[in-house]
Amino acid sequence: MAEAESTRQMIDVPEEALTPREIRLERAAVVLRWGAIVNGVLVGLLLVAGLLGGLRVFPDLFTNLQGLLLGRAVLAGDASLAVVIFLTLVDISLLLVLMVGVLAREIWTLPAIWLVAAVNGLAAALLGFLPALITIAAAAGCWVVIMRDMSAFRVNPVMLKELRGRMRGVRAFIVLTIYLGLMSAFTILLYLVFTTSTIQATGSSAVGAIGRVLFGGLVGIELLLIIFIAPAFTAGAITGERERQTYDLLRTTLLASPSFVIGKLESALGFILLLLFSAIPLQSIAFLFGGVTELELVLSFVILAVTAVTLGTVGIFFSAITPRTLSASVRSYTVALAVTFGIPIILSFPLFNAFVSAASGFGSGVSSSPLVETIFIYLGLILVSLNPVATSLVSQQLLAEKQAIGLWTVTLTSDGSTIPLVSPWISFSVFYLVIATILIVLAVREMRKVEA
Amino acid sequence: MSLIIETRDLVKRYGKFTAVNELSLEVPAGSIYGFVGPNGAGKTTTMRMLTTLTRPTAGQAWVAGHSVTEEPRAVRRAIGYMPDEFGVYDDMRVWEYLDFFAACYDIPENERKRLIDDLLELVDLTHRREDMVDKLSRGMKQRLSLARTLAHDPLVLILDEPASGLDPRARVEIRELLVELAKMGKTIFFSSHILADVAEICTHIGIVEAGEMVIQGSMDDMRAQLTPHREIIVTVRDQETAERVKSLVALMADVLDVLILEPKAGRSRVQINFAGDDDGVAAINQKLSAEGILVMGFTEETKDLESMFMRVTKGIVT
Ligand SMILES: Nc1ncnc2c1ncn2[C@@H]1O[C@H](COP(=O)(O)OP(=O)(O)OP(=O)(O)O)[C@@H](O)[C@H]1O
Numbered sequence: 001m002a003e004a005e006s007t008r009q010m011i012d013v014p015e016e017a018l019t020p021r022e023i024r025l026e027r028a029a030v031v032l033r034w035g036a037i038v039n040g041v042l043v044g045l046l047l048v049a050g051l052l053g054g055l056r057v058f059p060d061l062f063t064n065l066q067g068l069l070l071g072r073a074v075l076a077g078d079a080s081l082a083v084v085i086f087l088t089l090v091d092i093s094l095l096l097v098l099m100v101g102v103l104a105r106e107i108w109t110l111p112a113i114w115l116v117a118a119v120n121g122l123a124a125a126l127l128g129f130l131p132a133l134i135t136i137a138a139a140a141g142c143w144v145v146i147m148r149d150m151s152a153f154r155v156n157p158v159m160l161k162e163l164r165g166r167m168r169g170v171r172a173f174i175v176l177t178i179y180l181g182l183m184s185a186f187t188i189l190l191y192l193v194f195t196t197s198t199i200q201a202t203g204s205s206a207v208g209a210i211g212r213v214l215f216g217g218l219v220g221i222e223l224l225l226i227i228f229i230a231p232a233f234t235a236g237a238i239t240g241e242r243e244r245q246t247y248d249l250l251r252t253t254l255l256a257s258p259s260f261v262i263g264k265l266e267s268a269l270g271f272i273l274l275l276l277f278s279a280i281p282l283q284s285i286a287f288l289f290g291g292v293t294e295l296e297l298v299l300s301f302v303i304l305a306v307t308a309v310t311l312g313t314v315g316i317f318f319s320a321i322t323p324r325t326l327s328a329s330v331r332s333y334t335v336a337l338a339v340t341f342g343i344p345i346i347l348s349f350p351l352f353n354a355f356v357s358a359a360s361g362f363g364s365g366v367s368s369s370p371l372v373e374t375i376f377i378y379l380g381l382i383l384v385s386l387n388p389v390a391t392s393l394v395s396q397q398l399l400a401e402k403q404a405i406g407l408w409t410v411t412l413t414s415d416g417s418t419i420p421l422v423s424p425w426i427s428f429s430v431f432y433l434v435i436a437t438i439l440i441v442l443a444v445r446e447m448r449k450v451e452a
Numbered sequence: 453m454s455l456i457i458e459t460r461d462l463v464k465r466y467g468k469f470t471a472v473n474e475l476s477l478e479v480p481a482g483s484i485y486g487f488v489g490p491n492g493a494g495k496t497t498t499m500r501m502l503t504t505l506t507r508p509t510a511g512q513a514w515v516a517g518h519s520v521t522e523e524p525r526a527v528r529r530a531i532g533y534m535p536d537e538f539g540v541y542d543d544m545r546v547w548e549y550l551d552f553f554a555a556c557y558d559i560p561e562n563e564r565k566r567l568i569d570d571l572l573e574l575v576d577l578t579h580r581r582e583d584m585v586d587k588l589s590r591g592m593k594q595r596l597s598l599a600r601t602l603a604h605d606p607l608v609l610i611l612d613e614p615a616s617g618l619d620p621r622a623r624v625e626i627r628e629l630l631v632e633l634a635k636m637g638k639t640i641f642f643s644s645h646i647l648a649d650v651a652e653i654c655t656h657i658g659i660v661e662a663g664e665m666v667i668q669g670s671m672d673d674m675r676a677q678l679t680p681h682r683e684i685i686v687t688v689r690d691q692e693t694a695e696r697v698k699s700l701v702a703l704m705a706d707v708l709d710v711l712i713l714e715p716k717a718g719r720s721r722v723q724i725n726f727a728g729d730d731d732g733v734a735a736i737n738q739k740l741s742a743e744g745i746l747v748m749g750f751t752e753e754t755k756d757l758e759s760m761f762m763r764v765t766k767g768i769v770t
């Protein structure tokens with residue numbers, strides 16, 4: 001027993017003298033990491049400020065902060081604080097993604113660095129979003145470091161290998177055909193069921209409602225598909241290599257662990273994205289019936305893609321820490337199902353109800369003190385943001401009823417004041433991408449360990 | 453001669469079990485080093501420590517001057533490793549297999565095509581370029597595996613039983629490949645149970661048993677060390693003649709010992725343990741004929757590696 005355990009024990013590899021290229025990449029990653037850390041400190045400070053401002057310790061705090069951090073936006077002081085916090089969180093996740101990309105030497109990091117800097121520049125110019133400077137500085141610093149060795153960035157070999165295998169022959173084509181066939185059949189079925197049932201009930205059917213049902217049904221099916229495919233594609237990422245006895249081969253090459261993890265993730269997501277994209281024409285049928293906007297299509301796509309990324313990393317993480325593909329799959333599915341189906345069930349109902357009714361403009365219904373009500377609503381937002389289904393429903397509801405795609409406000413029933421909120425899809429995306437990055441980092445750490 | 457692989461008192465324990473026990477290995481640059489030992493002797497374990505896959509419990513090891521525990525990446529750059537199990541990717545063509553590993557070694561895309569052509573040419577798999585890896589025969593897989601280890605032009609090849617499970621022809625092919633690679637300046641450190649392979653191509657040899665180095669050195673030293681004297685077998689008609697031979701030869705210079713062996717196929721045999729040179733052997737022959745002894749056979753036993761192996765390994769395999 002003790003022996004069996006000791007053989008499985010792993011220890012960290014020591015730091016070693018790196019090549020000039022590795023030193024450069026490491027340095028670039030450190031720059032980005034510091035960008036993220038500074039942003040994180042800022043978020044912490046702003047949260048404290050929000051508390052102090054909310055308790056009216058410093059009366060002018062919000063206005064001053066707004067003038068400083070979000071000068072150009074026409075928003076209430078507290079709303080702009082929320083926006084600043086949120087934008088900073090977005091920047092943190094972007095910087096973390098860039099950091100992973102740089103360490104894995106992904107070719108897409110090169111344009112992505114510019115993109116992040118440009119988006120931040122835009123936010124600074126349009127909203128006066130001052131913290132953008134932190135991120136721009138980090139991106140610029142990173143660029144200056146990697147500029148001297150652009151050839152370090154390349155197409156990920158692991159992704160290339162996996163995609164070659166996955167796309168070989170007619171198999172991928174057959175999978176795609178079956179998938180689209182099933183989706184079409186489902187659409188038709190949904191259409192038939194819906195029209196006959198509503199016509200029976202009301203004698204006529206609203207065309208817009210058909211569109212909504214079709215669209216919702218398709219997105220739901222796609223979500224289900226992602227929940228089952230994303231972990232399946234990645235849970236064997238590392239265990240599969242171990243089982244095929246290729247893991248040792250890979251570990252004696254110079255392939256860096258982040259490259260391996262990212263490559264596996266990219267190849268899994270590449271195929272899932274292909275499935276998602278190929279279903280877009282089908283979803284567009286819903287447009288024919290009306291009742292669905294392009295914005296909803298984009299929203300659903302973002303939510304599905306983010307779910308796929310995060311569940312993919314969950315699979316990779318368990319693949320790194322478990323010895324066999326089977327147990328890695330079981331664990332990944334458990335997490336995926338718990339997150340997507342478990343959370344809605346345990347979503348503590350009062351919170352959720354308070355939040356949803358607030359979202360639909362009826363006030364929260366929790367009418368004790370403003371503070372309690374605020375906390376309830378924010379907790380509700382957080383809970384909803386943990387779950388893609390709830391996120392989709394609430395985001396869509398907000399879009400339909402309040403025309404709110406990003407920011408919206410709730411009027412508290414207790415004292416009539418308003419509090420700012422973001423649409424759940426945004427907080428959901430930030431939250432899920434941060435989780436994904438953390439899981440990637442943990443998986444990489446696990447891979448770097450050496451058998452003791 | 454400089455050492456390209458060196459271990460000092462390398463120890464690997466799994467729980468209480470000691471798989472490798474204070475092993476000190478010295479592989480000179482440019483040599484073909486045969487690492488021989490019975491099953492479970494700790495060959496694979498030693499190689500896994502040298503290839504940075506497993507950490508030693510104690511002791512130190514250097515490959516190309518880099519410590520395997522402190523500079524694993526530098527070590528990886530210097531070695532090409534072929535494990536005893538061939539790692540197959542289903543769903544991959546031969547050239548893609550090499551392309552993938554070349555990419556893992558950071559070889560730029562524009563150089564990879566030529567490299568793959570050269571490697572396939574070297575291991576004689578050019579005609580199999582587009583075939584699926586898992587459909588290759590075992591011998592071909594082994595050659596492809598060898599090509600893979602060469603992708604980044606390493607200094608040392610660490611090959612775990614490259615000839616195991618191959619038919620005689622495939623075994624000869626691998627052997628010839630190894631010799632060719634050695635001519636290209638690579639140091640080859642490989643393990644085997646097949647002593648014939650080792651004897652044929654090795655310049656150096658190390659014999660391990662139960663995790664300990666029994667003996668190591670260059671093949672020539674090894675021969676001299678293990679067979680300190682020559683054995684001459686003289687076959688004569690009967691026992692009486694054998695006695696005469698014994699009494700005659702025993703007095704000659706450099707003769708260590710004379711034994712009368714059991715008669716075989718009706719012929720009597722005398723074994724002469726002789727420490728002299730070739731002239732001395734000729735002198736014995738001459739003396740016998742001068743004395744009018746009818747010699748029916750006069751042979752010098754060559755000690756092969758197999759008997760050497762049997763002699764040094766005591767069968768204490770766990
Ligand atoms: N991970 C492990 N856990 C426990 N014991 C191990 C482990 N790996 C190897 N051993 C033990 O260490 C000993 C040496 O094994 P090793 O594989 O190095 O021998 P070998 O010389 O390569 O044998 P073979 O000729 O059969 O390949 C064996 O007794 C084996 O059971």
Ligand SMILES: [Mg+2]
Nearest residue numbers: 495496536612
């Ligand atoms: Mg072995």
